[in-house]
Amino acid sequence: MIFLICWLLLDGFWQYRLLRQVADTHRQFAGKETTEKLAAGPDSRFYHLAQRAQQHVDGEKSRVFVSSSDDYHGLRTAYYLYPHNPYYRVRGDELPHPEHLRTGDYILIVHPARTQFRRQLGIVQTQWGHVPVDSLFSEDSGTLLRVK
């Protein structure tokens, strides 16, 4: 019985924290559609970046290579790109070898990234070499490029 009372006390604090969390979550998300929730959620900047990229990508079958040196940033952005066909390797090379890239592919650089876009030269510099690209847009969170 003593054990149960101790557990009840401890769990009372946990229940209180849960209720406060639910109140916070309610304030943040109640009455919103999924897209509005994602836009208001903790990953909003990655969601916005992915949404903006999708507006530039032609068709769902287009290949989008996500490049980032930060796994969290890269993975979250890649997730919001589905049901397009994103390619992102957690803890892997930022981009595959250029022989796997083809004209019309998209490269979404999510900052921070070792992959660098050199605007004057119109190339993206990867660990394997450079690839000629067009810039579609650039913002604080990332840059979308199309392979020439």
Next chain:
Amino acid sequence: MDAVLTLVAILLPVLLGSAWINLLVPADTPARGALVWGNGALFGVMVTPLLMRALHATGLPLDFMATALAAVALTAMAALIHLRGHGRGRTSGQAAPARAMPTAQRVLWTILLGLIVLRLITLGTEVALRPLFPWDATMHWATKARVWFEHRSLVPFVPHDIWLQVGGEGVYTDRHPNYPSMIPLLQVWMNLATGNWNESLMNLPWVVCLAGLGAAFYGHLRVARVEALTAAAFTYFLMSMPLINIHVALAGYADIYLAAAFCCALMALHNWMTLRAGWMAALALLFAALCPQIKNEGLFWALSLAPAALVAFMQRRQAAKVLLLLGLLAILLLLLLPRHLVIAGHSMEELVPAFQPEALAGLVKIAWLHANWHLFGYMLLILLPLGLLMPGALTRKYLGLTTALTTAIGAFLFLFLFTGFGRRRPI
């Protein structure tokens, strides 16, 4: 309308599972309702995605109406079998004379039930509001759900190098393309109900999973002749543990389903060994078979029950010899199997034994320092020696349960103390 359809998507699997589990459980089983609805809810939630896969294999697209009709037909079939009298007259022979609880105990029992309901409502509200958040969920579970929902088809997911080889034509990729389809299909099922991709409502089955686990746990304790109040207290302990709650509040991982399936299989196995009731063996087999359908690693969890089943009918001395032999066999296999051999998605290379000293502190912290289990870690420190000293702990009655838990905990400790899984990772 969306709320009604979501409710249907929640209730239909529960009814389907419960209708079939109802056929298994004898009429006079203690806490029969909790056993049927608890195991039934879990079974239904896990079997509905398998039903979707079966229908898809016949060439049908992923479709709510087709799956719902099949689920209704199967539920009706189970009800019909029940009405025709199958199993209705069957008794367990375990029924104890009903003993009314004293008022004070009944009040405490009701308070505990109230706390459990409050917890489920709190977690349910959080799940219904919050969009998908957990790491693994966006790494390899909901990725598949998103694509399959959009295409209404089980479009293949392949490893990154294969994706590159085929140029991404007709295939997708994510971190674990070979993981089973059950959890993503469960999310697809919830979204198909309304026809919209909803990153919150698709996770409501996680709340059902916790409720089902709690009811099944209570039912199994009652079958094991535990008093109603004690059973309610331990069910409350189980359902209030922060780590389990977090797996529901931040829904999207498959682990709680695997834990629930393993727990149901283990409890049924113990009650089968104790009562020698065939329906308990069927329940244990059913949930053990579901484990690998949830996660690849479920195969190892299901296999961890095998030594217990093997020694179920042996004398203590004979069982000790068999277990020793099994242990040696496991070590031999670990040393002799080719490193490139892949079992349940993991190569033997990953299991090469090498002590990971830094993992030891982590394991101690998660059990006794961090707020994962409330007081469970401390309870273990008391219960383990008490259990081993208890008369009959290592005799036939508890031999199976002791063997199963020792195997599972041994496998867990080996994985995190002696393989690369115990190493600190960047994320």
